[in-house]
Amino acid sequence: MLAALALLVPASAAAKVRVTATPGLKPGFQLDVPDYVSRCVPGEPLRFKVSASGGDTVSIAGQPKRDGDFTVPVTRTTGEEVTVGVTANGRRSTHHVRCLPQDFPGWKVHRHARPESQWYVLTPIGPHNGGYVAVFDARGVPMWWMHSSYYGPWDGKLLQNGNMMWSRQFNNFFGVNPREAWEEHALDGRTLRILQTEGSPTDMHDLVMLPGGNYLLDTYRRRTDVDLSAYGAPKHAVAYDGEIQELTPEGKVVWAWSSKGRISPSENTWWDDIRSAQSKRPPDERSYDLVHINSMEPDGGGIIVSFRFLDAVYRIDRNTKRITWKLGGTKRPESLTVKKDPLGKRPLGGNHDARKYDDGTLTVYDNGASGGPAKRRRPRAVRYRIDTKKETATLLESVDEGAIPVSGWGGSARKLPGGNWVIWWGGSNLMTEKTPSRKPVLELEFLDDKYSYRAFPIPRGHLSAQQLRQGMNAIASAGRGEVPPGR
Secondary structure, eight states, X not given: OOOOOOOOSOOOTTOOEEEEEESOOBSOOOTTOOEEEEOOOTTSOEEEEEEEOTTOEEEETTOOOBOEEEEEEEOOOTTOEEEXXXXXXXXXXXXXXXXXXXXXXXXXXEXXXXXXXXXXXXXXXXXXXXXXXXXXXXXXXXXXXXXXXXXXXXXXXXXXXXXXXXXXEOSSSTTOOTTOOEEEEOTTSOXXXXXXXXXXXXXXXXXXXXXXXXXXXXXXXXXXXEOOGGGTSOTTEEEEEEEEEEEOTTOOEEEEEESTTTSOGGGOOOHHHHHHHHHTSOGGGOOEESSOEEEEEEETTEEEEEEGGGTEEEEEETTTOOEEEEEESSOOXXXXXXXXXXXXXXXXXXXXXXXXXXXXXXXXXXXXXXXXXXXXXXXEEEEEEEETTTTEEEEEEEEOOTTOOOOOSOOEEEEOTTSOEEEEOTTSSEEEEEOTTOOEEEEEEEOTTOBOSOOEEEETTSSOHHHHHXXXXXXXXXXXXXXOOOO
């Protein structure tokens, strides 16, 4: 679907330096490209082949500068780097080649213009346990990564404190495995903390670090003997309510909110899908997710929450714990009036990743997935102006992707400060960055059925290439590339 990773910017016509390697470099060598990867073969050297003339010189791995044609073998293990120093046309440049793991997922990139985002945090995993959390640069080159064979890393992100955070995915029904947790790691790979909700297993869908240093996590509280017969489910059912907890860095719960008694099962718009899914399970294993939380977002004295099975986004007041507004889904007194959206008063379907911005706007990844396969539509990223005084939500932008006709789960939509969109098209293997006018900037596609849950963009100035390189060097040196199982 996408073109293979291209040579992004041609080298100067006056340059007389060529650098190749076996195994090959990705991307191909260019004087203005600083970072590369190569799938180094364990036990075999990485062989550089150099051609430099006309006064240009090249130094491989700190060796003396040379001109002419020569080959240099360099032994490196997974995660380690080789520096390539070049003097060409009277200018010096340093390039970094890092050994990529043999099993790192394949990908391809098409870059149309200079991206606004400097980095993208992605978690390429597959349908089985195990996978990577990785930071890709604006050319689609992985600069930093860690691997787990114990679980699939899920929802990787950079925190305000400069650390990396991600959750554990065990390829089972979410929110029921006591091993599920969130892990915070320094860039050098050290595990700094493991956070878990109190009273019921941790959900993997989202974690938010609050300005004061605490964390928002969510969980699902199990209830038995719940009468769901009005919705075609058992009269004595096992049901799960959604709960949000605020935890200190030490893991102490200091605030909590539950959907129980605040959101009626009648607001769930996915009953046909839920009953169908549960009918495939043995009767004694059937349970019913009443809301399905998938994102949380601080909003002053409140929290904005995306609920997949409600086809809606809600704002919850932290002090009163009451719902102050609702966008989409079924009608309730707090529902906002939707304006300028061609989909009308029910604009969302199986939505994810609701995010609030300083200008008062709200973005949502609208999967278009509610109502069963016959009613599913093309997904889109949307932005609304929320006016709480007028109780309205006015559509400002809507972005779709022709290559993605359906999006059954997952996904994210983030608006960057300069106006570009970074969108992970949920349920697919494609991330795009687009301009406000919807022109493509960057497309990154994973191969071999690998996918990410979200794409977390990092704008320029928040994290340096040197920080990532140093962190990766420390990971390789200390042998921390494989995440320990933990508790």
